Amino acid sequence: MELSSFDFLKQQDLPAGALYMVATPIGNMGDITLRALHVLNSVDGIACEDTRHSASLLQHFGIHKKCVALHEHNEIAGAQNIIQHLSQNERWAYISDAGTPGVSDPGARLVNAVQKAGFRIIPVPGASAVSSVISASGSVMLSSEGRFQFLGFWPNKAKERGALIQDMRSSSKTSIFFESPHQIRDTLITLSKELEPKRQVLVGRELTKKFEQLVTLSAADIPKWLEKAESLKGEFVILVAGRQTSSDKAPEYSALLLWANALSPHLGSKEIAAVLSQALGITKKEAYQVALDAKDQNEGQ
Template sequence: MEFDRFDFLKQQDLPAEALYLVATPIGNLGDITLRALHVLNAVEGIACEDTRHSVALLQQFGIHKKCLALHEHNEMSGAQTVIQHLANHERWAYISDAGTPGVSDPGARLVQAVHAAGFRVIPIPGASAVAAAVSVGGSVLSASEGRFQFLGFWPNKTKERDALLMLIQKSLQTSIFFESPHHIQETLIRISQTLEPERELMIGRELTKKFEQVSFVRAADIPQWLAQASSLKGEFVIMVSGRKVGKDLVSDDLLSLWVDTLKPYLGSKEIAAVLAQTLSVSKKEAYQAAIDSKVEGAKK
């Protein structure tokens, strides 16, 4: 692919002795970035989670490079091979099967080893299933004011699933996780049986692909949604809204005590941020309590 007319790509240095973490599409090849293609063309070699998958992707864009398999079962030994290439003044890239390396994909231990060896690691951002889901989360995110926790792939073991469900049930933040088509029905039914009926979910299926589907459903309505779903095939990204909070869970006296304790040291916005994280109150309610306290103090 010809990049000569994209002068802006040449404005950033591509230092040698560096590892480039390159994000690749999660389904739609059109989501590859110009910078990703520029870097993949410039490096001496590419470490891949699955060379068979990655070679097919690279060939789509006319990129022919030396490829090295580096996956969860050989990540540390593969990292040493990459480090040897960097020591020879080479540039190398790492790509996972889809999306951003290190996000529920191999890559974190590779980055750690490269850093420990004294070489630079440079992120080349792009497609991410987490970012795609968050961007269309809407009401599922608004209750937690955009804050979320990413939980990776839903675990297979019952004990781990139960622990994760408890974490989601208690969390004030939106929770995001991945699930396979083989277990999606069982997982959603379990969520509907565990969470409060009004908790809202966003169910994203095959994001960026031809049969992409984004659905919003209450926990109580999950069985009906499953019964009417046109397909449960493909990869899923699930978002679960955080536990609703309200001042009714915290007495006025307790809220006032916290505000009075903090206001000599913090402004109203800082107090609101602290109390939203500490007590079962929203940031808006905590901020109003801080403002009210200042007004009362001025009257005295």
Template sequence: MNIAISDQSLLRQAAAAAAGGQQYPAGTLYLVATPIGNLADLSLRAIHALGLVDALACEDTRQGGALLRHLGLHKPLITLHQHNEREASAGVLARLAAGERVAYASDAGTPAISDPGAVLVQAAVAAGYRVLPLPGPSSAAAALSVAGDTVAQGFAFVGFLPTKAGERRSALQAVLAVPLQSQVVFEAPHRIADLMALLAELAPSRSVTVCRELTKQFETVHTAPAGSLPAWLAADAQRLKGEFVLVLHAAEPVAVAADGLPAEVMRVLAPLVAELPLKQAVALAVQITGEPRNRLYDAALALKNAAGDEA
């Protein structure tokens, strides 16, 4: 999308009016969040800061250059990605030492969140330079906002799971075992079907919010039990395309009876106690549930006494 020169000037004027009152100290590294699919999501403060900086370090100079041209700006570009971050950071620090303002932008979203940037930040802080965030687009935050996970008491950012099958299964099992947290997982289109199949196998009843192509023209947001996701994905070939963010909802808390046993264990124990001698009922319950015998015996005895009182 190209903006006319007059429109670019008006945009930068609006950015200066909105964000120019804040200080932008020299010798500072600015982390700039960039759009994840919709250029209109670039903040006015980010536009103003990009106009002030002396250079832009970016994950891909083609992307960074296109962003600057969109705004009618021209800045020196520094390539800084995951394969050269330590070496390229030295060049950024040299500019900061000279009193320059330097911005860093990854290809899309917020730097250092499943993107390069963390090594640069660590190096800048260790060298005594200020690092200031210019917040904005984040696919993880966007996905969490539309997930509607009312059970969660916080969230964890997982990012991409391992690609090897065994490691992937183990990692997902560990993620699913974390209680009372939403888990944000990224996935590439060529692996999304395998991930959904694995989720359906390991946690079929767990709610999952699938976000595809967030902020773009054909974005999709779909929340459903994991067990239904493979069929949903297979129903439309378009659903296999694009970048994916999944929010694995927190598991519903397990109801616990007054004696500390989960309600589902009590549902197993109660009919056994009603139909069998106490010791036999407890022995069977131990085999079925795996709960400690002494806890089951106490619960069974309470059930038996309660039944006697009612009689």
């Protein structure tokens, strides 16, 4: 069925003088959205992280538009070029090499410059390695009640790696980061040594592609898995489960109430719950109940 047969797309509002941040597939061409194709066919020009890389995508879908390169090395200068086009009431799109622009890809400086120049930014959502791996993470996300922190690409410098590992060890949120095939073995070995043996780690490889792999391991089992791993090629997304507070280590209710009472004159119940949950590793539900109890206690005095 041809794209033109989808009448609802013709009803989409496409304001002029706007920049469209368009998500593209991270591996499987079928993950392009109908809206993305409609926008890319409708704009006056497309800024690309790499015009050579994007050419195959655009050619595959029969999209023939003026393309300019806009990457991390020319993003500020490239943004001024886009702003000039927008000032002429044109529509422009930006696409990165894969996935959603601005997620560990260029795009943030471009958006900032365009917004400051007074022009509208319109996101066109689609594929993202982060949201894709979360949807298939199961138990690794359960303990954090859906909360996570995205760390981008794993750093090369030892000092920065040490700081992130310490953050992951102490955080109750699931940690998510990208890693290259060249460093993945060393990174996983480091996690196996630095994390508690039972801490869960999800390894996602080549998401949406032919050799996609999703494996959930305990930190202690990582070395054994690496010995048998058939391949460590491709792009990796790693999830590290948040720190769990076992019942025998959880703070006593009386201690929690002391914390909540100290915060009560200065914060609302939701804010108190957020502080207790983050600082003491208890669930939001437990923390909120303690906050309510503290408020009731103070109002009764």
